[in-house]
């Protein structure tokens with residue numbers, strides 16, 4: 457097996473004294489979860505080999521939070537867990553043992569101070585994700601974890617129903633316990649390309665349907681979106697419906713946010729989700745924070761039928777207030793042409809599409825715009841609609857929804873319920889949350905739990921061979 461060896465204690469397969477290495481823990485994947493699992497297992501006394509297929513650890517961590525790494529969130533535990541939807545319940549065990557306070561204390565020990573920003577998002581005070589990776593690397597080194605990069609694990613070796621090591625192109629590396637920390641299937645250039653799902657499935661684990669989450673969306677009205685490409689809108693309300701755009705009833709738009717992680721009763725009917733915030737038009741459709749947050753429920757609803765979104769560009773005004781305001785402005789600036797009046801209502805790049813959609817002549821003076829035309833404009837400003845064609849591919853999503861079924865994993869130890877000696881952590885599990893630092897905390901906490909349990913398993917099974 458080739459691969460860069462970064463520890464003096466490192467040896468190649470074949471050179472390995474079988475008995476010694478057979479007692480070790482191998483962690484597959486040096487991302488957030490894998491590094492934490494490896495460090496923790498070593499801290500608990502195990503001999504640990506951490507294998508990473510790219511040329512260095514923490515590639516995705518380095519790009520997380522636009523290079524600033526949104527580590528976790530200040531939200532209280534129940535609210536935190538609600539950000540993962542129903543599967544969040546699985547995290548109670550891991551979070552009760554090792555949660556945000558422990559993560560921040562751990563980072564503090566390695567010199568990473570943190571700060572809390574808007575929405576409770578917690579970042580390194582330096583705004584540099586590289587500091588987090590450096591801290592994790594020091595943790596590994598302090599506890600003698602052997603890190604081998606540039607080695608792709610191709611499978612998990614099992615004999616008599618229990619783990620005996622991992623497979624690489626160079627052969628089998630023995631281990632008493634293996635932690636699968638291969639991440640999801642998004643941004644494959646960072647190394648996470650879905651390998652772990654295949655390995656888990658080949659051992660009989662159920663892998664629930666993989667879907668892109670936190671992903672921009674492609675609209676059917678692509679030319680319209682393209683015309684507004686680059687326009688970023690703040691304080692707009694986007695609402696998604698299980699309906700084609702022309703069937704949306706604007707009265708169904710809720711006044712408050714509705715969706716994952718938000719308190720309130722689940723509603724029946726066509727409403728999927730609604731968020732107030734920032735969105736963006738792109739050359740293929742829509743992106744930006746609220747689109748990403750709503751994307752998974754839209755992706756899931758699309759599997760069952762047509763989905764559309766309505767954007768309320770003036771959410772601070774009721775439809776009636778907007779009509780009154782338009783009438784007042786059009787009277788006050790009665791000599792101005794419609795194009796110029798629109799420029800006072802919308803970003804420049806949205807003027808042409810609105811001229812086209814309202815069918816009001818661009819030069820028509822304000823005082824000649826009749827009630828019907830004003831009504832058409834008001835309706836569009838309150839409900840600019842797009843039919844959703846689908847998400848961008850999984851590779852461009854921020855996280856993967858779906859993964860190793862949680863029913864087959866012990867939530868206290870992250871141990872496989874099917875294969876003794878196999879443990880999971882991080883995004884390879886069927887866990888995903890909204891943006892805000894939740895996904896990384898889940899990777900760190902499940903990594904800690906898996907590392908501890910894998911070390912205990914390796915020790916116990918070495919005592920009774």
Ligand SMILES: Cc1cc2nc3c(=O)[nH]c(=O)nc-3n(C[C@H](O)[C@H](O)[C@H](O)COP(=O)(O)OP(=O)(O)OC[C@H]3O[C@@H](n4cnc5c(N)ncnc54)[C@H](O)[C@@H]3O)c2cc1C
Pocket residue numbers: 484485486487488489490507508509510513514515516517519520521522525526527528607608609610637638639640642643646647648649650651652853854855881882883884892893894895896897899
């Ligand atoms: C652009 C972007 C920004 C993000 N920003 C944030 C953020 O600010 N806050 C947040 O909470 N979440 C964020 N996320 C999500 C978060 O980064 C992931 O959920 C998290 O990194 C998952 O951790 P993990 O350890 O499970 O997997 P990863 O961090 O993906 O690590 C998996 C590792 O396994 C390795 N690997 C895979 N297959 C093999 C194999 N066969 N053999 C050996 N090694 C293998 C990979 O190379 C990789 O290093 C972001 C994601 C993206 C894409």
